Amino acid sequence: METIDISGALGLIAMVVLTLNIVLGIMLSTAYKQTKYWQKMPTKWKAYKIIDIHNYTAYVALVIVFLHFIIIPLDPSSKFSFIHLMFPLNAPHQPYFVLLGVISFIALLLVVITTQKIIKKKLGTTTWRNFHVISYATGLLFIIHGLVMDPLLKDRPIDFLDPEKLLVQFCALILIAAFVYRWNYKTKSK
Ligand code: HEM
Numbered sequence: 001m002e003t004i005d006i007s008g009a010l011g012l013i014a015m016v017v018l019t020l021n022i023v024l025g026i027m028l029s030t031a032y033k034q035t036k037y038w039q040k041m042p043t044k045w046k047a048y049k050i051i052d053i054h055n056y057t058a059y060v061a062l063v064i065v066f067l068h069f070i071i072i073p074l075d076p077s078s079k080f081s082f083i084h085l086m087f088p089l090n091a092p093h094q095p096y097f098v099l100l101g102v103i104s105f106i107a108l109l110l111v112v113i114t115t116q117k118i119i120k121k122k123l124g125t126t127t128w129r130n131f132h133v134i135s136y137a138t139g140l141l142f143i144i145h146g147l148v149m150d151p152l153l154k155d156r157p158i159d160f161l162d163p164e165k166l167l168v169q170f171c172a173l174i175l176i177a178a179f180v181y182r183w184n185y186k187t188k189s190k
Contacts, residue, residue: 003075008151010068012164014061016144018108019171021057022139024050027177030185058112065105080155083152093155097148104142107134136179143172 025049032038038046074078079092088098114123114131123131146168150156159165 003071003079007068007072014064014068015171017057017061019174023178024054026182093153097145099157100145104138107138127154139175
């Protein structure tokens with residue numbers, strides 16, 4: 001397996017973990033325990049602490065995303081250097097879509113940092129929540145990034161039927177459904 005294939009696989013894993021993370025976050029913000037779906041769940045499932053899994057998946061995703069991009073310059077055929085990771089608009093391939101990946105990473109980092117107990121306390125609930133809302137935009141950005149980036153870095157057009165790109169589209173559908181659910185909950189509870 002080439003370094004670039006490993007990077008692509010890590011990107012896909014990070015996307016799945018982040019999708020799960022956002023879905024769990026939406027469950028937490030919509031009183032999931034009161035829904036009929038949750039009440040019908042097997043007792044074993046209900047014993048899991050959603051808040052812990054939500055926090056844990058954010059840390060795991062952060063580490064996986066970091067590995068995803070930090071190894072790209074190690075593959076000479078990628079033509080990426082470490083400088084390109086910091087200045088994505090100079091990247092040798094699909095610079096605008098690499099930029100979306102970088103923005104997603106920074107947004108994820110911001111959300112994780114602002115959720116640390118001391119910082120959260122200093123920010124206060126409203127500001128902390130505003131930072132947390134960034135996650136919705138992050139979801140959109142990493143989906144576009146993952147869908148458009150060519151895993152072989154040959155600037156090929158998107159192959160929507162490629163199994164990896166099908167996985168990206170599946171995550172996109174889950175996120176859209178979760179966002180709609182969140183929106184309906186908000187409008188109904190007004
Ligand atoms: C939340 C952050 C990110 C997520 C979830 C993510 C996810 C993904 C996904 C799913 C792919 C497509 C893999 C495939 O089709 O096989 C991909 C490709 C790519 N990403 Fe990211 N990415 C993120 C951040 C970044 C960052 C920060 C960079 C660079 C600084 C980056 C650079 C690339 C490049 C160059 C590719 C194409 C080559 C490859 O497949 O590795 N990504 N990413």
